[in-house]
Amino acid sequence: MVKIEHLKISFADKTILKDISLSLKKGENLVILGKSGSGKSVLIKCLVGLIAPTEGSVMLFEKNIFDLGEDDLNLLRKKVGFLFQSAALYDSMTVRENLEFQLRYSKSLSEFEKGELVRSMLASVGLEESMDKMPSELSGGMQKRVGLARTLITSPEIVLYDEPTTGLDPFTSREISKLILEVQKKYNTASIIITHDVECAKSTANRILILKNGAFIAEGSFKELNESTDKEIQPFFNQ
Amino acid sequence: MIRGWRLFFEEITKITRFSLRFFRSVFKLPLDVNELFRQCYSIGYKSFPLVAITGFIMGLVLTIQSRPTLAEFGAESWLPAMVSVSIIREIGPVITALIFAGKVGSGIGAELASMKVTEQIEAMEVSGMNPFKYLVVTRIIATTLMLPILVIAADAIALYGGYMGVNLKANVNIHLFFSSVFDKLCFMDIFPALIKTVFFGFAIGLIGCFKGYHSGKGTQGVGESANYSVVFASLSVFIIDMMAVQITSLFL
Numbered sequence: 503m504v505k506i507e508h509l510k511i512s513f514a515d516k517t518i519l520k521d522i523s524l525s526l527k528k529g530e531n532l533v534i535l536g537k538s539g540s541g542k543s544v545l546i547k548c549l550v551g552l553i554a555p556t557e558g559s560v561m562l563f564e565k566n567i568f569d570l571g572e573d574d575l576n577l578l579r580k581k582v583g584f585l586f587q588s589a590a591l592y593d594s595m596t597v598r599e600n601l602e603f604q605l606r607y608s609k610s611l612s613e614f615e616k617g618e619l620v621r622s623m624l625a626s627v628g629l630e631e632s633m634d635k636m637p638s639e640l641s642g643g644m645q646k647r648v649g650l651a652r653t654l655i656t657s658p659e660i661v662l663y664d665e666p667t668t669g670l671d672p673f674t675s676r677e678i679s680k681l682i683l684e685v686q687k688k689y690n691t692a693s694i695i696i697t698h699d700v701e702c703a704k705s706t707a708n709r710i711l712i713l714k715n716g717a718f719i720a721e722g723s724f725k726e727l728n729e730s731t732d733k734e735i736q737p738f739f740n741q
Numbered sequence: 742m743i744r745g746w747r748l749f750f751e752e753i754t755k756i757t758r759f760s761l762r763f764f765r766s767v768f769k770l771p772l773d774v775n776e777l778f779r780q781c782y783s784i785g786y787k788s789f790p791l792v793a794i795t796g797f798i799m800g801l802v803l804t805i806q807s808r809p810t811l812a813e814f815g816a817e818s819w820l821p822a823m824v825s826v827s828i829i830r831e832i833g834p835v836i837t838a839l840i841f842a843g844k845v846g847s848g849i850g851a852e853l854a855s856m857k858v859t860e861q862i863e864a865m866e867v868s869g870m871n872p873f874k875y876l877v878v879t880r881i882i883a884t885t886l887m888l889p890i891l892v893i894a895a896d897a898i899a900l901y902g903g904y905m906g907v908n909l910k911a912n913v914n915i916h917l918f919f920s921s922v923f924d925k926l927c928f929m930d931i932f933p934a935l936i937k938t939v940f941f942g943f944a945i946g947l948i949g950c951f952k953g954y955h956s957g958k959g960t961q962g963v964g965e966s967a968n969y970s971v972v973f974a975s976l977s978v979f980i981i982d983m984m985a986v987q988i989t990s991l992f993l
């Protein structure tokens with residue numbers, strides 16, 4: 503589903519990512535761990551073509567996204583969900599309109615079905631009663647959950663989560679992790695999850711990659727990495 | 742100095758590319774009609790009170806100021822005609838466009854810039870939504886359509902202001918006033934003036950959107966976008982006006 507080869511990203515003269523290769527299969531949850539500022543957000547933004555790489559290629563659904571024209575890229579992006587670290591809600595719209603906006607040009611659903619879908623998505627992140635609030639009236643964690651609902655409403659085949667549980671209490675975090683797993687099971691999605699939250703990594707990951715100094719330094723299952731005695735790896739797990 | 746010129750030409754290149762992108766997108770259906778109406782409402786209708794007040798004052802003040810000069814030549818009966826020609830040919834379109842640039846241009850610049858800064862535009866992009874079409878195309882069409890309408894309204898209100906101005910010192914009934922106005926106005930007064938407002942509206946929308954859409958990072962970027970939108974939009978109004986006057990004078 504996703505294939506990155508020898509990706510390099512530099513801003514001005516600063517190289518953020520040096521040589522990144524990864525591939526992701528259908529139905530797999532890949533967790534990426536890395537220190538703040540290591541370039542995790544840059545990496546997944548590059549995956550959807552928001553940031554152009556200096557070198558290397560990004561393939562989604564067997565297509566190189568930087569070779570596609572605008573319309574083809576937009577079609578492809580509709581099959582990819584992206585949760586922003588900052589939630590990035592449309593602040594001139596209510597919560598309901600934020601979710602409806604994703605369905606704006608979809609012709610397969612009637613207005614009633616759209617309304618029901620919005621309601622059930624919000625219920626699944628526990629925010630049904632905030633439906634008619636503006637994003638500015640919500641707390642940071644609530645915004646994040648709305649962002650998640652907005653990402654998942656189109657039932658994407660690939661989902662990219664940028665720190666889905668950061669800033670949430672342990673209880674809500676667990677709910678979100680559960681939701682991520684549910685989505686994976688139900689739609690057989692491929693996901694990349696960026697997180698610092700060990701609990702979230704533990705419950706969602708099929709495979710974990712650790713990013714450091716612009717490259718992946720370790721790969722393995724949660725169990726393998728958790729038991730590792732490597733000084734580079736341990737700090738991520740002993741919290 | 743050389744650097745300054747280079748930046749200037751780079752900016753011109755970018756804005757040209759931006760407007761070409763607009764023309765490419767505008768003919769690619771479907772257009773988001775709901776959003777277009779919403780923009781027309783918020784850009785046009787909500788600017789009306791401001792435009793109406795300035796229009797009225799414009800007409801009133803211009804009449805009061807012109808009277809002494811005309812009176813010196815004993816040509817006070819020319820007052821309605823003179824005022825209406827100045828308003829319709831020049832002052833109405835330009836002042837209204839400047840007010841519009843200040844209100845709407847800065848609004849668009851700031852709104853798009855803050856959407857850019859808070860990653861909302863990127864969020865639209867990754868959902869395959871084509872934010873350019875949704876945000877930019879609708880706004881530019883709305884300013885292009887709304888400004889001419891606002892100018893017509895402002896002209897009409899300014900003429901009424903002129904009528905009030907005339908009546909401060911004399912007693913002219915409204916029929917007489919407007920018949921002496923329309924006696925002197927001809928097609929070549931009204932038509933070119935209206936055409937240029939279309940270009941004013943386009944330029945104001947284009948510059949506001951361009952500055953907002955390509956805003957720099959952070960809060961400072963939002964401020965700068967709003968600021969530059971007004972400055973460059975106002976400047977472009979004068980430049981277009983100058984060109985329009987040159988072109989119309991060829992036909993007269």
Ligand SMILES: Nc1ncnc2c1ncn2[C@@H]1O[C@H](COP(=O)(O)OP(=O)(O)OP(=O)(O)O)[C@@H](O)[C@H]1O
Pocket residue numbers: 513518536537538539540541542543544545587
């Ligand atoms: N548009 C940009 N221009 C220049 N530098 C950038 C840009 N975006 C990100 N960077 C730099 O890239 C580096 C990585 O940023 P990134 O946001 O990917 O970090 P991160 O791993 O997501 O961190 P966090 O966990 O705090 O979110 C940072 O040093 C940042 O300064």
Ligand SMILES: [Mg+2]
Pocket residue numbers: 542543544587664
């Ligand atoms: Mg990040």
